[in-house]
Amino acid sequence: xxxxxxxxxxxxxxxxxxxxxxxxxxxxxxxxxxxxxxxxxxxxxxxxxxxxxxxxxxxxxxxxxxxxxxxxxxxxxxxxxxxxxxxxxxxxxxxxxxxxxxxxxxxxxxxxxxxxxxxxxxxxxxxxxxxxxxxxxxxxxxxxxx
Amino acid sequence: xxxxxxxxxxxxxxxxxxxxxxxxxxxxxxxxxxxxxxxxxxxxxxxxxxxxxxxxxxxxxxxxxxxxxxxxxxxxxxxxxxxxxxxxxxxxxxxxxxxxxxxxxxxxxxxxxxxxxxxxxxxxxxxxxxxxxxxxxxxxxxxxxxxxxxxxxxxxxxxxxxxxxxxxxxxxxxxxxxxxxxxxxxxxxxxxxxxxxxxxxxxxxxxxxxxxxxxxxxxxxxxxxxxxxxxxxxxxxxxxxxxxxxxxxxxxxxxxxxxxxxxxxxxxxxxxxxxxxxxxxxxxxxxxxxxxxxxxxxxxxxxxxxx
Numbered sequence: 478x479x480x481x482x483x484x485x486x487x488x489x490x491x492x493x494x495x496x497x498x499x500x501x502x503x504x505x506x507x508x509x510x511x512x513x514x515x516x517x518x519x520x521x522x523x524x525x526x527x528x529x530x531x532x533x534x535x536x537x538x539x540x541x542x543x544x545x546x547x548x549x550x551x552x553x554x555x556x557x558x559x560x561x562x563x564x565x566x567x568x569x570x571x572x573x574x575x576x577x578x579x580x581x582x583x584x585x586x587x588x589x590x591x592x593x594x595x596x597x598x599x600x601x602x603x604x605x606x607x608x609x610x611x612x613x614x615x616x617x618x619x620x621x622x623x
Numbered sequence: 624x625x626x627x628x629x630x631x632x633x634x635x636x637x638x639x640x641x642x643x644x645x646x647x648x649x650x651x652x653x654x655x656x657x658x659x660x661x662x663x664x665x666x667x668x669x670x671x672x673x674x675x676x677x678x679x680x681x682x683x684x685x686x687x688x689x690x691x692x693x694x695x696x697x698x699x700x701x702x703x704x705x706x707x708x709x710x711x712x713x714x715x716x717x718x719x720x721x722x723x724x725x726x727x728x729x730x731x732x733x734x735x736x737x738x739x740x741x742x743x744x745x746x747x748x749x750x751x752x753x754x755x756x757x758x759x760x761x762x763x764x765x766x767x768x769x770x771x772x773x774x775x776x777x778x779x780x781x782x783x784x785x786x787x788x789x790x791x792x793x794x795x796x797x798x799x800x801x802x803x804x805x806x807x808x809x810x811x812x813x814x815x816x817x818x819x820x821x822x823x824x825x826x827x828x829x830x831x832x833x834x835x836x837x838x839x840x841x842x843x844x845x846x847x848x849x850x851x852x853x854x855x856x857x858x859x860x861x862x863x864x865x866x867x868x869x870x871x872x873x874x875x876x877x878x879x880x881x882x883x884x885x886x887x888x889x890x891x892x893x894x895x896x897x898x899x900x901x902x903x904x905x906x907x908x909x910x911x912x913x914x915x916x917x918x919x920x921x922x923x924x925x926x927x928x929x930x
Contacts, residue, residue, distance in 0.1 A: 602853050
């Protein structure tokens with residue numbers, strides 16, 4: 478019963494903010510399922526973060542990050558974004574990246590690392606693109622150096 | 624002609640001495656490939672993307688060589704481009720059109736056309752991105768928009784007499800606006816370009832025309848669609864509307880000009896190399912000279928190096 482009220486509340490909130498949230502709240506969990514649920518997402522994020530940390534172009538941006546915390550937080554975020562039953566409680570993208578000085582080159586490098594991670598985890602290309610389409614608009618909050 | 628060759632060498636020299644060695648970070652294939660006119664886009668039509676691998680804050684360089692072969696003609700091309708901050712693109716291309724069949728025109732009038740004549744054309748291109756991001760803003764319908772120009776100079780060799788007969792000019796400038804959008808969710812890229820032009824067969828048969836041909840500019844739309852099969856392979860098709868300025872000079876369709884179409888596959892084996900192959904349908908080209916006034920269909924091959 479309690480859960481129903483919560484869902485109703487979420488539905489109302491979603492309706493009110495529909496224009497903004499349309500992209501970040503998929504109607505179904507199809508994409509979440511395509512990634513092999515949370516375990517599948519965790520594997521991809523694990524792989525991606527390890528790649529970023531080993532990439533001299535990207536590593537400097539994460540010099541203060543704790544890899545395990547980053548992995549946990551990103552997994553929650555992607556889980557929620559793809560329609561999974563997760564509740565991302567981390568910072569919003571703007572606050573998280575305000576002091577990082579990310580330019581478009583760094584953003585692209587990050588995307589490349591994620592693509593390679595998804596390749597390594599055998600995520601089909603079309604499924605990869607559906608996730609990237611949800612993440613790419615975040616460039617507007619993440620890129621601060623133009 | 625000489626001036627542009629010099630400029631090309633200078634560009635090459637500047638670039639090979641350092642600028643292009645800095646790291647560039649565009650995502651794979653998002654700078655398009657080189658068009659036959661040197662600007663970045665598909666094969667036949669420019670897109671709103673800025674060529675080379677350079678993204679914001681970077682300067683990149685690309686070069687290409689291409690060949691088109693149809694039943695009666697062939698066109699070889701090569702060129703270079705600089706991409707500045709993913710904002711401005713300057714390109715230079717040279718085209719060499721094997722116009723050998725035109726020697727038959729000597730049988731119609733004493734044109735004095737040499738056998739094995741080639742028509743050469745240089746194209747200086749400039750493109751500026753004015754709005755949007757074709758790739759990353761996948762939550763909006765807003766495309767990337769660019770405006771550009773292609774300034775063309777053609778050297779018809781001994782076909783100058785035919786140029787004089789038709790009253791066509793040997794230089795012209797196309798102006799265009801392009802809108803390009805990658806629908807990332809579906810892996811589908813769409814482009815629409817609107818070109819203001821007075822070029823005949825892209826300029827290889829000069830620009831404008833004396834009466835009874837059409838001398839003025841016209842607006843011609845061009846469309847491309849590309850589907851990403853993987854990160855480094857795209858397939859697609861293009862349709863480019865063209866003016867038909869020269870047809871009224873001769874009875875029937877002897878000088879008719881048709882729209883250009885192609886289906887293509889582009890493959891980037893590495894970040895710095897792309898290879899494009901296409902089947903092209905260029906319609907009729909001075910079809911009076913060709914058996915059964917046939918359409919020109921054939922292949923297009925292009926290789927690009929980009930940094």
